[in-house]
Amino acid sequence: MRWKTSAILLTAALALAACNASETLESVDVSKVQDKDDHPLSPAILADIRARGMDRNSPIMIRILKEEGVLEIWKARRDNRFEKLKEYQICAWSGRLGPKVKEGDRQAPEGFYSLSPYHLNPRSSYYLAINTGFPNRFDAANRRTGSNLMIHGACSSSGCYSMTDAQILEIYAFARDAFKGGQQTIQLQALPFRMTAENMARHRLSEHNEFWKMLKVGYDQFEITKRPPEVNVCEKKYVFNQQPEGNAKFNPTGACPPMSTPPALASAMKSYELAYAKDYGKAMKKYDGKIWYDPTEAERKALVAKQRKANDLAYAPTGSALKAGKLLSIEEFEKAAMAKAEAAKAAEEARQAAAVQPSAAQAASVPVPTPNPVKSETAAAPQPPKKSFWNIFGSGRQQAAEPAPQPAAPASAAQASPQSRQQDQTPQAVSDVAVPQPNPTTTPENLQTAAKKPFWKFWVTQ
Structure with missing residues (x-):
């Protein structure tokens, strides 16, 4: 008789579980949900909460593992230790592994963030949204910039963690109920991956390795205590579960005050780190x-x-x-x-070249200027040699006429005449330079007339 009763109870439990599984919000038609910001959690989830020794409005913690593409909901049991209650596959996150550094870099944040009721947005353009709290004190101390970085619906991301609308409907309900139960802040741990020895060894050569080692301290302490760590910032670095001495306070950009780790946690961390070191050594052989x-x-x-x-x-x-x-x-x-x-x-070079060079259609539309025949003939005619600068101060004495030679056009800069190179050279002494011969058609009367010209006339091109 007893075995029949047990069989009946088992059958009923399985039927109930199958029924509740189909009632999760994943199967809800969100287009028909009218009260999205106040929509209740499904009966299946509420039953699971009770079975785990939790209360509906007990505190939660959100953990994101970027590489795995997972968002986890952890909820406090009645003994104040947190247990993973639900896991969701992230639909979209932009960028690559690594923290967000500046506005527009498309990176999704990594770090420890505190969420308040103020961070819930029931009127989001992406169905529902929870602001991640970026930038936090660490980000601000390190001059990292960005805004409106959310966990939201619509499965579309530019620096956010985007879920499906059905997923965010459920995640939002978890946060809303926790705030209704009196939780002041929800901790969001946004991490690059599960920070196990193997994963840390696999990513040991990343440019972000030092930053991740800092986050790992908080990750490890949560794994040990199953309670969200107390987070502070000093010297532009995260510190976790540290107790400052006396009335000292943490300054994000200032020196860290004298502080210590609680003895029980320090002892547990020591054992944890010994096991981790052993596992890391094995992983290094694998990834050598x-x-x-x-x-x-x-x-x-x-x-x-x-x-x-x-x-x-x-x-x-x-x-x-x-x-x-x-x-x-x-x-x-x-x-x-x-x-x-x-x-x-x-x-990039092709892009720059395309931006500088006109297209074939643009080139065809530009008129090509034709040469002026008058200017061409003038340019082709031989020009008399220009007067040297020092001839301005000469006595004007007429010397024996000598026809000026007509030099051929130089083939290169090396063959150019001294007069053509004179602009690029330091003037030599007058005695070292050949004095050009006067024009034989110049008469004494003309010389007298030239000598009477105003000073500025000497600068007119002959």
């Missing part, structure tokens, strides 16, 4: 001589291009960085990087 290629946004999008069919034009999933990335030897990576740099340089 190899480097992970972090894919571009375009390479990720190429994997999911078919998903855009029959969807709105704004719908733009970006795919998985794990699937689009690859492990290369260091030599292969350097060759690939060099080839990409050369391709980018060639593309």
Whole structure:
């Protein structure tokens, strides 16, 4: 009899689970939801919350793992330790691994952020939105800029973490209920990947490695305590669960005050780090001589291009960085990087050339000027030699006439006459320069007339 009762209860539980699974918000037609900012969590999720020893309005924490393309909801149990309750596949995030540095770089933020009820936006153009809180104190201290970086719907991103509308409807409800329960701030941990020994070894050669090592301290402490770490900033760096001495305070850009780690946490961290070091050593043997290629946004999008069919034009999933990335030897990576740099340089040069040179149609529309016959004949006629500068101050004494030679046009700058090069050279002493002969047609009367010319007349070209 007892086994029959157990079988009946098991069958009922399975049926209930199957029923509740189909009632998640993922299957809701969001176009028909009228109360999106106050829409309740599904009965299946509420039942799961109760089964895990949680309250509907207990605190939550949001964790984003960029490379895995995952957003996790962690919720506090009645013992105040957090447990992962739900996991969502991020539909779209832009840029590559690494923090956001400046406005317009298309990077999605990485770091530890505090969200308040003020960060919820029920009237977002992207269905619903939760502001990430970027820039925080760390970002501001390091002069990182950007604005309106959200977790939102619509599956389209430019520096945001974008979900489907059905997903953000549920995520928004988790945050709303936690704030209704009295939670003052929700911690958002936006991380590049799960910061395990293997992943840290795989990404050890990244330019962001030092930044990630700093984030890893907070990641590790959460893994140990299962409680969101207390976050502060000093010396432009994150510090986690540090207790300042006396009345000292943390200044994001100033020196860190004297501080210490709680003894129980310090002891747990020591054991954790010993195990981590062992795992990291094993991972380094696996990745020795190899480097992970972090894919571009375009390479990720190429994997999911078919998903855009029959969807709105704004719908733009970006795919998985794990699937689009690859492990290369260091030599292969350097060759690939060099080839990409050369391709980018060639593309930029082509772009600049196209911007400078007119098109064939533009060139054909520009009239070509014809030479002036009068000016051409004048230019072809031989010109008398110009007077030297020092002849202005000569006595005007007539010397023996001598026909001026007609030099051939020089083939190069080296064959040019001294007079033609005179503008580019320092004047020599008068005694070293041949004095040009006067024009034989000049008469004494004309010389007297020339000598009486005003000073400025000497500068008129003959």
